[in-house]
Structure formats: structure tokens, C-alpha cells
Amino acid sequence: MRDVMVVGTGITPFGELWEHSLRDLGIRAGMEAIRDAGITSSDIDALFVGNMAAGRLIDQTHIGALIADFAGLAGRNLPTVTIEGADASGAAALHHAYLSVASGLHDCVVVGGAEKMTDLPDPEVTEITATALDQQWESFFGATLFSMYAMMARRHMHEFGTTREQLARVAVKNHRNGALNPAAQFRRPVRPESVLEAAEVADPLGMLDCAPISDGAAAVVLCSAERARRLPGPQVRIAASAQAGDTLSLSSRRSLVGFDATSVAMERALKLAGRSRKEVDFAEVHDVTTISEIMAIEDLGFVKKGAGGPATASGMTAPGGELPVNTSGGLKARGHPLGATGIAQIIELVLQLQGKAEERQVPEARVGLAHNVGGCGATAFVHILEVA
Amino acid sequence: MSGLAGVRFWRETKSRYNLTGNRCGVCGTVFFPPRPVCTRCHRESIGRMEEHKLKGTGEVLTWTFVHEPRPGFEIQVPYILAMVRLDEGPALLAQMVDCGPGEVRIGTRVHSVFRKIGEEGKSGVIYYGYKFVPD
Numbered sequence: 001m002r003d004v005m006v007v008g009t010g011i012t013p014f015g016e017l018w019e020h021s022l023r024d025l026g027i028r029a030g031m032e033a034i035r036d037a038g039i040t041s042s043d044i045d046a047l048f049v050g051n052m053a054a055g056r057l058i059d060q061t062h063i064g065a066l067i068a069d070f071a072g073l074a075g076r077n078l079p080t081v082t083i084e085g086a087d088a089s090g091a092a093a094l095h096h097a098y099l100s101v102a103s104g105l106h107d108c109v110v111v112g113g114a115e116k117m118t119d120l121p122d123p124e125v126t127e128i129t130a131t132a133l134d135q136q137w138e139s140f141f142g143a144t145l146f147s148m149y150a151m152m153a154r155r156h157m158h159e160f161g162t163t164r165e166q167l168a169r170v171a172v173k174n175h176r177n178g179a180l181n182p183a184a185q186f187r188r189p190v191r192p193e194s195v196l197e198a199a200e201v202a203d204p205l206g207m208l209d210c211a212p213i214s215d216g217a218a219a220v221v222l223c224s225a226e227r228a229r230r231l232p233g234p235q236v237r238i239a240a241s242a243q244a245g246d247t248l249s250l251s252s253r254r255s256l257v258g259f260d261a262t263s264v265a266m267e268r269a270l271k272l273a274g275r276s277r278k279e280v281d282f283a284e285v286h287d288v289t290t291i292s293e294i295m296a297i298e299d300l301g302f303v304k305k306g307a308g309g310p311a312t313a314s315g316m317t318a319p320g321g322e323l324p325v326n327t328s329g330g331l332k333a334r335g336h337p338l339g340a341t342g343i344a345q346i347i348e349l350v351l352q353l354q355g356k357a358e359e360r361q362v363p364e365a366r367v368g369l370a371h372n373v374g375g376c377g378a379t380a381f382v383h384i385l386e387v388a
Numbered sequence: 389m390s391g392l393a394g395v396r397f398w399r400e401t402k403s404r405y406n407l408t409g410n411r412c413g414v415c416g417t418v419f420f421p422p423r424p425v426c427t428r429c430h431r432e433s434i435g436r437m438e439e440h441k442l443k444g445t446g447e448v449l450t451w452t453f454v455h456e457p458r459p460g461f462e463i464q465v466p467y468i469l470a471m472v473r474l475d476e477g478p479a480l481l482a483q484m485v486d487c488g489p490g491e492v493r494i495g496t497r498v499h500s501v502f503r504k505i506g507e508e509g510k511s512g513v514i515y516y517g518y519k520f521v522p523d
Contacts, residue, residue, distance in 0.1 A: 123459045123462075126457070127458040136400060136421070138481050140505065141483060141505060141517070142454065142457065142461045142469055142483055142506075143469060144456065144457065147454050151450040151451060151469070151471055152450070154452060155449065200453070202453065204452075249481070250471070251478070251480050251481050256449060256450055
């Protein structure tokens with residue numbers, strides 16, 4: 001396996017983008033990434049797209065071919081593929097794009113993630129995100145994605161004394177971070193009281209504990225290290241791309257207070273990167289709900305199991321803390337267009353490592369970590385990126 | 389929905405109506421929902437998984453009060469969804485009924501009842517299955 005570099009990034013704003021179709025968004029992000037990399041479309045060997053649910057959200061499958069076509073690349077007969085791993089589809093696409101370059105099959109590829117969610121009413125979107133659960137034995141009985149996390153939150157509170165206020169601190173921090181991110185869906189801070197008083201979704205989680213419904217796309221260009229040497233710009237290396245899985249249904253798991261898939265993916269990633277946790281300067285984690293971020297910092301091993309709530313309340317994960325988490329605003333404030341999220345996380349890592357994150361810059365950022373989860377933890381990816 | 393939409397519900401009737409799971413003939417582990425292969429014995433268990441009727445008794449591992457439902461569940465809102473550990477070992481997800489949120493706690497003893505789960509519109513399939521009530 002050879003070294004793989006991220007040489008360009010492109011992202012659309014996330015939010016309710018009624019004037020833009022999925023193809024508009026995907027092409028906009030992809031073109032921006034190509035321009036940013038300083039390459040031309042004739043340099044591209046393949047296109048990988050992460051998308052969870054366009055088949056149901058906009059009645060369109062075959063997204064890879066669609067985007068390549070409307071980007072004007074059909075005449076080049078590029079190989080394209082769409083990759084699905086629920087809301088970890090973006091990281092899944094990155095993983096397979098990475099493998100294609102690391103293996104030597106391709107030299108330069110574009111990998112994007114895109115989702116168009118606001119063409120349908122909210123209850124239908126709730127039904128579609130619940131397709132990531134076990135349809136026959138969970139969703140059938142009335143489960144939604146957020147209700148699964150709500151049950152984990154209640155169990156976490158019961159076992160470790162995690163409080164509703166500690167959960168709210170995650171939302172407050174991530175909204176404050178999102179306010180500094182031009183691509184974020186919510187660019188305004190929220191008060192802790194607003195989080196606690198927001199409309200209930202699935203008790204103990206309310207509206208401001210849960211990631212929003214979003215449209216958006218993000219793309220990066222990957223190159224071999226040899227090829228990247230001929231390109232301008234500060235270089236960022238993918239030090240590790242690791243995945244782990246678990247049972248599809250939460251009821252069959254060993255634990256209701258964390259994801260083994262996250263812990264195992266983390267161990268694999270550290271081994272691949274030849275790094276320790278202490279060397280990680282900042283992280284983007286899958287905060288699809290507030291309890292998700294608390295469980296993530298525990299499962300990734302940055303704090304011990306059960307200590308995520310107090311660690312968050314102490315400011316450990318805030319800007320300037322020991323481990324800044326979700327400087328982009330996370331899924332909570334940047335927005336969560338399912339398939340785009342995994343790539344948007346990578347873009348935040350690249351901007352931080354290149355020193356281009358402006359007001360939200362982490363000082364001396366050398367090693368960053370991205371953690372993307374599918375559904376309720378049956379799939380987890382950990383990527384580690386570093387300054388080359 | 390197509391005319392055959394009901395088939396996918398009919399296939400699961402036995403497990404959903406009677407809480408029928410299965411048991412590995414090699415190690416004795418009980419599964420719900422039934423699995424074609426034992427998660428411990430793997431290929432040794434092939435052809436040796438036996439049907440196993442569960443008693444429907446157990447305790448609440450965790451629960452939530454759902455306010456934002458999926459389509460088809462609107463008239464039930466808010467409803468209690470619980471993870472129940474059955475006495476035979478497996479855990480499952482189900483609604484709690486005939487009780488308020490004040491009557492459900494982690495550790496509450498429960499038993500299963502047979503109820504309507506939902507329906508597909510006014511003229512579609514009505515589907516049934518298990519829910520749980522406190523003892």
C-alpha cells in the first residue's frame with residue numbers, strides 16, 4: 001500500500017437548499033474540489049460517491065453515473081460507483097477511494113458525498129433514516145433513529161449519572177463552533193436553557209439534541225504521494241482509514257451505552273497510523289445526537305467509559321480544551337446530509353491541518369481524527385489525517 | 389404499496405404473534421428474532437437451530453417516550469418504546485402499553501400482550517404483534 005494524500009476540497013453550504021437539486025450540489029462540491037487541487041477533469045481516474053437514500057428521498061439511484069454525466073465527464077467513460085453504509089456512506093466512499101489509490105489501481109480520484117433531504121416532509125424523512133435500523137424487528141414496532149439514541153441516553157444516565165445538562169453542553173458547544181463555520185446550517189449559538197426547553201423528540205432527547213434534516217454535498221480529491229508532489233498547496237496524508245461493524249439491531253448488542261464498532265475501528269486506525277491517542281490534536285465525531293458525542297469520546301478512548309458527560313462539562317472538548325471536538329459545528333450545527341457528512345468531516349480535518357480554518361483554527365494542528373457512524377452503530381469508520 | 393405488500397408481514401407472523409424464536413441445538417443459546425446461524429457455533433449450528441417459544445416475560449433495560457414518530461404511528465403519539473431483556477436471554481424492542489411513563493423504569497418487570505401494531509392507510513394491511521405491559 002502506498003501513501004495517499006488529500007489534495008483538494010469542495011463543500012456546498014449545508015441546509016434547506018430548495019433551489020438546488022442533488023446533481024447541482026454534487027457537481028458544485030466536486031468542481032470546487034478539482035479547482036482547489038489544481039488539477040483538471042482529465043486527471044481524474046474514477047469517481048466515488050457516498051449516498052444513503054436518494055432512491056427513496058428523490059427516487060433516484062445510480063448517483064455516481066448521474067454526477068459524472070452532469071459534470072460533463074460522461075465522454076471520458078470514467079468508472080463511477082455509489083457506496084452506501086447508512087449515514088456513514090461518506091466515510092465508506094472515502095475508504096474505498098483510498099484503497100483504490102493506495103493499491104496503485106488509480107492515481108487520482110474524486111470522492112464525494114451528497115444527500116438531498118428537504119424535498120420530502122419531515123415524517124417521511126424520519127421513516128427513511130429509520131431504514132438504517134432493523135426494519136423487521138425495530139422500525140416495524142415504531143422505532144426511529146433518534147428513539148434508539150434516546151434509549152441509549154437513558155441507560156447512560158442510569159449507569160453513569162450522566163445528566164440532561166451535560167447532554168445540552170454538547171449542543172451549546174457545537175452551535176457555538178458552527179456559528180464560525182461559513183458552510184454550517186446553523187450559524188447561531190444556543191443557550192443551555194433553549195436546549196432543555198426545546199420540543200421533545202424522544203425523551204430525554206429534544207429537538208436541539210438531534211442533528212437537523214439537511215441538503216448538502218462535499219468532495220475531496222485524493223492522489224498518490226508521487227502525484228501530489230507535483231501539485232501546489234500544503235499536503236495532508238491519510239494516515240489511517242479503518243472500519244468496524246456490529247449487529248444491525250441495538251437489542252443484540254453487548255452494550256447499550258456505547259458502540260463496540262467505534263472502539264474497534266479506533267484500535268485499527270491507531271495501529272495503521274502508528275500513532276497513540278495522545279498524538280491526536282482534534283477530532284470530528286458523529287454527534288447525530290448529543291449523547292452520541294459523549295459516547296463517541298468514550299468509545300474512541302479519549303476518556304474512560306462513563307466520563308464523557310463530566311469531560312464535556314469541564315470544557316475538555318471545547319475550543320482551547322485538551323481535545324477540541326467538532327470545531328466545524330458537527331452534525332448538530334453544520335448539518336447532517338447523511339451521505340455528505342463523512343466527507344464534510346474530512347474537509348474540516350484538512351482545513352485545520354492546512355491552517356485554513358480561520359476563526360475556528362486549532363493551534364498547532366498536526367493530527368486530526370474523523371469518526372462517522374452508520375445508523376445506530378452497526379457501522380463505524382475512523383480516519384486519521386496528518387500533516388505530510 | 390403493491391397488492392402483495394402484506395406478504396412481508398405474513399412471513400413474520402409466527403414470531404410476531406407468538407414470540408417464537410429459536411435455540412441453538414449445539415450450545416443452547418436462545419435467539420429472538422430467530423437466526424439461521426448461531427452467533428457462537430457458526431457453521432456447527434447449521435441445520436441444528438430449533439424453534440423455541442418464548443414465555444414473554446422479562447425486564448426493561450431502557451425506554452423512551454417517542455414524540456416524533458414515523459408515519460403510521462401518529463395516532464399513538466406519544467408512545468413508550470422499550471428494550472426488554474427476556475428471561476430466556478435475548479433482548480427485543482417493543483412498545484409498552486396500558487401504562488404511563490411514570491410506571492416504567494429500568495428494571496420494571498413486564499410481560500407480553502398481543503396487539504395491533506399499525507396499518508397501511510385506510511384500506512391497507514393491518515398488522516399485529518407483541519407489546520409489553522408492566523406486571
